[in-house]
Amino acid sequence: MDMRFDMAQNAAFPTPARICGSQCCNACVVRDRAICADLTEGDRGALSRLGRRVTLQAGQTVMWEGDDSMVVANVIEGTLKLATSTGDGREQIVGVVYASDFIGRPFGARTPHSVTALTDARLCLFPRGCFDGFAMRHGELQHRLLQRTLDDLDRTRAWMLLLGRKSAREKVATFLLDMSRRLKADGDGVIALPLSRQQIADVLGITIETVSRQMTEMKRDGIIDLVGRRGVRLINIAALETLSETV
Amino acid sequence: MDMRFDMAQNAAFPTPARICGSQCCNACVVRDRAICADLTEGDRGALSRLGRRVTLQAGQTVMWEGDDSMVVANVIEGTLKLATSTGDGREQIVGVVYASDFIGRPFGARTPHSVTALTDARLCLFPRGCFDGFAMRHGELQHRLLQRTLDDLDRTRAWMLLLGRKSAREKVATFLLDMSRRLKADGDGVIALPLSRQQIADVLGITIETVSRQMTEMKRDGIIDLVGRRGVRLINIAALETLSETV
DNA sequence: CGCCGATTTGATATACATCAACCGCAGTGG
DNA sequence: CCACTGCGGTTGATGTATATCAAATCGGCG
Known part of the structure; x- marks a missing residue:
């Protein structure tokens, strides 16, 4: 994986102030667009403590197609691709995700597609088991996730028309x-x-x-x-x- | 719309006994596969009272692409297609749904694709507003819906590989x-x-x-x-x- | 300035679409 | 009961958009 990126992708978020360390949601740039937006401050803190912030370089892959679903994450910054491929290496990008989007497969055993950073990126990463458990106890979170998944599905289906008929x-x-x-x-x-x-x-x-x-x-x-x-x-x-x- | 079907599609469900009338969930053939499966008997009854059973003939369309999202439904029996099309009439089927599947766009203003019966079919139909409200008060229902939507998304994305690269x-x-x-x-x-x-x-x-x-x-x-x-x-x-x- | 991978451009091949008959079965009606 | 008709499906001939193969060019970086 040796991708090079000539343009400053992340200029929009010039090293956000880490006022209270990388673990703090209060300074989070995607706080009110991500799925955690509707949580109380306390709940958000609790969720935050389940996960950790990670940095990715352009070209790095976080999850592989077919792997056990071990982690899920919020995208704090950067752009990533979701992809599947055939046995002989033909690839289809099935989604492109941006800051505030959610990635990974909650409530399921397998990750159905790979997730790879297109630009340098930062994620708020959770072990899937912990996230699932937390979500089960927090309806607001599940509702947000449902909304987002329904939107994704709509967009994905619209893209099928493009792939099949345009x-x-x-x-x-x-x-x-x-x-x-x-x-x-x-x-x-x-x-x-x-x-x-x-x-x-x-x-x-x-x-x-x-x-x-x-x-x-x-x-x-x-x-x-x-x-x-x-x-x-x-x-x-x-x-x-x-x-x-x-x- | 004049489709004809030469084979007995629905043989699997030979006129299910309507022991307590068409409004009753107890005799419902998809009761424990549909999204209402995890509801208590009481809640299921309450949900049931919000909706009504409808019968469709092969070829009938229940929802049109781009229309306001007015209703959602469980498929009790039959097969339906979800489709979108370009301005000049090219069509792409974006999904095929079977008994126990859920159709329509909850929590959203527009139906992004048409829904048409491929065989004669029976639905358990809810006004969207009522359904949304009920779902907001019943986490189990939303959880089931989320599971199902995540599965749909996985399947849809797998189909993108087919459309784009096979x-x-x-x-x-x-x-x-x-x-x-x-x-x-x-x-x-x-x-x-x-x-x-x-x-x-x-x-x-x-x-x-x-x-x-x-x-x-x-x-x-x-x-x-x-x-x-x-x-x-x-x-x-x-x-x-x-x-x-x-x- | 020169290098190297990304992109563009060109020549050719081919999978699939398009256009056009044709076939065969299921109703229909004499 | 059988010809007639209509529609879904198959088959054939031909066209074309896009893939493939190959080479030239560009743009950013050391």
Whole structure:
């Protein structure tokens, strides 16, 4: 695993103040977006004591497909991918997760996909057994987790339409729009993609060459602009929406 | 909507005894597999009173993609499909649900996909608002729903690998194995598929012709046998597993 | 400035889609 | 009872989007 990342992915969270050490939720940047948001301060502290903060480097894998489900985590900072693959090495990225998202498989024996950091990342990691137990005693937490899982399922099913029925052009257009909704553009309207071309291909179920060709073609057509390896500026969003085609 | 079904899909549930009328859970065939399984008898009765039993004919649609989420339901009997489509009519089936499964979008404003009966079916239908309220007061129910949603998500993500990275041959092999796991074969080892060729194509993200060709080819190779329009016998399961390719 | 992996570009192959008959079974009606 | 009809399914001929293979180019880093 030797990925290199040329852009400052984590600029949004410039080393958050660790006022009360790494164990404290009060200073947590995702506190009110993560699943622990609805817990009382006391309960949140109790949950916090079950887990620990860990740092990941880009390219590191936290969980492997098919492994026993040993841990779950909140993403505090960074971007990670969820992936499955066939026996002969073809990979499909089944999800991309961002700060405040939840990862891992609670209430289940196996992790059904690998989880790998795309950028440097920080997690709030819990042993699964402890987390499950805590969740069973805290309805608010389970409710939040349910909400999030239902949303994930909706988004995943929408992506099935893309994988099964859209052309390469439509796939790339949909991908770019999706990214523009999740990521903030800089002053010049340039979005820094957290994914390499190969990873984009693995998200869309096409090859790297096809991704590249579609993007340069869109650039030729004046719909987008490519800046450096990881940057895109969406020039004609309406055109992208027409291309992405889902009503 | 004029689908016709030549095989007795529902033979497994020969007009269940309605001992205490259609409103009673005690005689419910899915009582201990559905999400209400962990409720006390009293709570189950209370939930039951919020909803009503409805009968669907094959081809009828209960919910439409993008509509306000008004109802949710347990499937008592029958098979239904969940589908989304592009503006120009390409369809992707994002899920197939069976007896004891749960359908609809609780805790959310919109139904993200249509739900249509593939066979005649019976549902235990709840207004969403009432259901949500009841669920909020009953942790066991939410826990069951969470479990089920997590399982759905796992299965859906596994299907993404199929849609994005598998060949037509692999797709059909995977589909047949999946069916053989969910459906019981009759005495001769023949499985009655609940889906037409077009619907199989819409599940796998390929065309009807490709489905047909792959199946007749597998038949030529002695891997499966086709009996009538809806019947398949899996002769060489090992070969199918090799073909389906996921490790 | 030069190097190395990431990306783009080009040439070619191919799996699958598309278009078009055709077949066969299940109703239907004479 | 049998021809007729309609629809789901199969089969064939052909087209094309995308994969594959190969090489050139770029961009960031030492």
